[in-house]
Amino acid sequence: MQPSLKLSSVADLFGTQSQSSRRPTSSWLNPARGALLFAAKRLLGLAAVLLVISFGTFSLLTIAPGDPAQLLLGTRQQSPAVIHAVRHEYHLDRPFLVQYGIWLQHAVHFDFGRSIRTQDPVWSDISSRLGLSLFLGIYATLITVLVGVPLGVVAAVRQRKLVDRGVVALSVVGVSTPAFASGVAFLYLFAVRFGWFPVFGAGNGVVGRLYHLALPAVALSLTVMALVLKLTRAAVIGALEQDYIVFARARGLSERAVLSAYALRNAAIPIVTAAGAVLGALIAGAVLVEVAFTLPGTGSLLVESVEAKDVPMVQGLTATIAVVIVAVNLLTDLAYLALDPRMRFGVGAA
Amino acid sequence: MSTDGAAIIVAPTRVGRRSRRRVPIPIVLALLFLAVVVFLAFFGSAVAPINPKTQNLNASQLNPSSHFWLGTDLLGRDIFSRVLVGSRTAMLGPIIVALGAMLIGNTFGLIAGYRGGAADTVVMRAVDLMYALPPLLIAIVVGGIVGGGYWAAVAILVVLFSPYDARLIRGATLEQRDRPYVEAARTLGLPTRRIMVRHVWPNLLPLVVANTFLNFAFALVTLAGLSFIGIGVPPGTPDWGQMLADSRTLIFTNPWAALGPGGALVLTAVSMNLVGDWIYELLSDRGRLR
Numbered sequence: 142m143q144p145s146l147k148l149s150s151v152a153d154l155f156g157t158q159s160q161s162s163r164r165p166t167s168s169w170l171n172p173a174r175g176a177l178l179f180a181a182k183r184l185l186g187l188a189a190v191l192l193v194i195s196f197g198t199f200s201l202l203t204i205a206p207g208d209p210a211q212l213l214l215g216t217r218q219q220s221p222a223v224i225h226a227v228r229h230e231y232h233l234d235r236p237f238l239v240q241y242g243i244w245l246q247h248a249v250h251f252d253f254g255r256s257i258r259t260q261d262p263v264w265s266d267i268s269s270r271l272g273l274s275l276f277l278g279i280y281a282t283l284i285t286v287l288v289g290v291p292l293g294v295v296a297a298v299r300q301r302k303l304v305d306r307g308v309v310a311l312s313v314v315g316v317s318t319p320a321f322a323s324g325v326a327f328l329y330l331f332a333v334r335f336g337w338f339p340v341f342g343a344g345n346g347v348v349g350r351l352y353h354l355a356l357p358a359v360a361l362s363l364t365v366m367a368l369v370l371k372l373t374r375a376a377v378i379g380a381l382e383q384d385y386i387v388f389a390r391a392r393g394l395s396e397r398a399v400l401s402a403y404a405l406r407n408a409a410i411p412i413v414t415a416a417g418a419v420l421g422a423l424i425a426g427a428v429l430v431e432v433a434f435t436l437p438g439t440g441s442l443l444v445e446s447v448e449a450k451d452v453p454m455v456q457g458l459t460a461t462i463a464v465v466i467v468a469v470n471l472l473t474d475l476a477y478l479a480l481d482p483r484m485r486f487g488v489g490a491a
Numbered sequence: 492m493s494t495d496g497a498a499i500i501v502a503p504t505r506v507g508r509r510s511r512r513r514v515p516i517p518i519v520l521a522l523l524f525l526a527v528v529v530f531l532a533f534f535g536s537a538v539a540p541i542n543p544k545t546q547n548l549n550a551s552q553l554n555p556s557s558h559f560w561l562g563t564d565l566l567g568r569d570i571f572s573r574v575l576v577g578s579r580t581a582m583l584g585p586i587i588v589a590l591g592a593m594l595i596g597n598t599f600g601l602i603a604g605y606r607g608g609a610a611d612t613v614v615m616r617a618v619d620l621m622y623a624l625p626p627l628l629i630a631i632v633v634g635g636i637v638g639g640g641y642w643a644a645v646a647i648l649v650v651l652f653s654p655y656d657a658r659l660i661r662g663a664t665l666e667q668r669d670r671p672y673v674e675a676a677r678t679l680g681l682p683t684r685r686i687m688v689r690h691v692w693p694n695l696l697p698l699v700v701a702n703t704f705l706n707f708a709f710a711l712v713t714l715a716g717l718s719f720i721g722i723g724v725p726p727g728t729p730d731w732g733q734m735l736a737d738s739r740t741l742i743f744t745n746p747w748a749a750l751g752p753g754g755a756l757v758l759t760a761v762s763m764n765l766v767g768d769w770i771y772e773l774l775s776d777r778g779r780l781r
Binding site for chain 2 (some may be wrong): 145186187190191193194201204205206259289311314316317318321322325326329333334421422424425428429432435443444447448450452455459462463466478
């Protein structure tokens with residue numbers, strides 16, 4: 142089961158409880174077993190999610206308007222013999238579920254067929270453009286975490302003060318500003334008007350990349366930062382209201398010690414568990430940013446392929462993105478396990 | 492929803508003090524702005540100084556002037572008029588998405604939270620799925636491959652937004668379910684449906700109303716994102732997202748062609764978010780006083 146802290150914590154943060162029954166499992170005495178059980182459960186759940194997504198992804202070919210064989214042929218010549226050959230090549234003459242099985246078998250080996258548009262194998266096109274997107278994503282994540290988390294903590298500690306109001310305002314603006322809008326504004330302001338940054342291109346070498354991708358990364362991180370800010374602020378405020386904070390203060394611990402050893406340690410759990418949702422926002426934003434800045438990454442590849450109705454490519458990309466998100470979700474769960482001892486003992490496992 | 496869900500996180504703050512205060516100035520401004528946008532959504536084409544579809548290739552990419560307030564785009568169309576008329580797609584779709592998701596989400600969420608069982612499983616699993624692919628991405632892929640234009644995109648978003656709402660409502664319902672007033676109603680022998688709709692649901696109203704506003708803002712941003720990459724509104728429609736996409740290349744000649752629709756989009760979304768947060772605080776405070 143999804144740890145209900147995920148973003149049902151939306152409800153939690155509204156002051157409502159979404160946790161249903163908490164029953165300690167039989168393994169509560171043995172930390173290792175509790176952790177294993179939890180990990181196994183999550184693994185199964187995520188595998189099921191991937192399976193459903195793969196099914197949906199495969200079905201794209203069927204729900205796309207028109208004959209799948211003609212779709213796969215694209216604009217190429219379409220004599221009945223060719224169509225027949227394509228039908229056979231893609232197993233379109235077999236029952237739907239068999240088709241799916243064959244597709245899945247190839248998909249787990251990164252074989253998504255050939256792109257309709259470029260005629261290259263789908264995976265080679267994806268992998269050649271993945272590097273840029275990963276770079277952009279990690280770049281934006283670093284900016285978000287390095288700026289967003291400290292700001293959120295400061296806002297929580299200085300609640301209702303000027304800093305806090307500024308941070309809250311920033312997060313409202315951030316959540317309301319799609320990355321493509323801020324992206325175009327940044328392009329105009331910092332690239333055209335002031336000329337500080339290049340207008341296009343992805344740059345060469347790490348330094349060139351960092352320089353060329355600075356504007357896209359900041360535009361992307363703004364949207365995500367709004368989320369991180371809100372989450373961090375809410376989590377730290379929530380932690381600061383706990384009894385153990387009062388007790389720690391009563392014991393005469395310095396405010397710094399109270400904050401770092403008690404508040405932040407406990408606030409880290411909801412922040413880390415939200416990483417999955419943050420990643421979703423990041424990937425969705427990256428697609429728009431890549432289009433806005435004309436960067437040759439996987440996001441713009443997705444948009445180009447969708448426009449060209451290049452179904453194999455879209456299938457490959459969707460599956461790749463889903464795997465990445467699921468993998469990060471799994472890592473998040475493991476981090477959750479490391480951060481929250483209760484999870485290791487199986488007490489908090491919903 | 493992912494950004495979605497997160498868009499509606501309201502941090503716990505000290506409450507109780509704000510209830511009797513007058514409406515804060517930013518909220519007044521936001522409400523005024525929204526009123527203008529709603530007005531334009533209805534009467535935009537009547538108010539617009541120049542026909543938003545009239546092309547004038549001799550007046551291409553002009554800078555702002557007394558005639559063209561925000562200048563013109565590549566085809567010489569008046570940006571200002573197009574921004575005004577763009578309010579229509581900016582309002583209509585998001586309202587339908589927010590209300591549709593509210594209706595479906597509340598129904599499923601209430602049943603899932605109050606009754607549990609199969610509805611509960613469906614809701615939770617649906618949200619699990621959503622976590623693995625962000626709504627915008629699903630909308631791009633499905634909307635792009637299947638086609639169907641603006642209304643198809645709106646319908647897809649209704650479907651994608653609902654599970655998050657359902658989960659939110661489910662959580663809130665769970666919390667209400669064991670309250671004494673529910674037990675009292677049950678003891679009185681009221682039918683389950685009546686308890687859910689007439690007793691539990693009104694107590695969730697602050698959450699529901701605030702969430703609808705925040706959903707609206709998120710739907711606005713998402714739909715604009717879709718039309719930015721060419722999914723949804725047909726080419727040539729005055730739509731903020733599409734105008735931004737069209738005028739990306741004009742930032743060298745007439746930056747207002749991009750900044751105008753972008754600004755309108757951001758201001759509308761900010762206003763919606765502000766009003767949503769404010770309504771939540773207002774209603775939850777009132778509930779406390781009762």
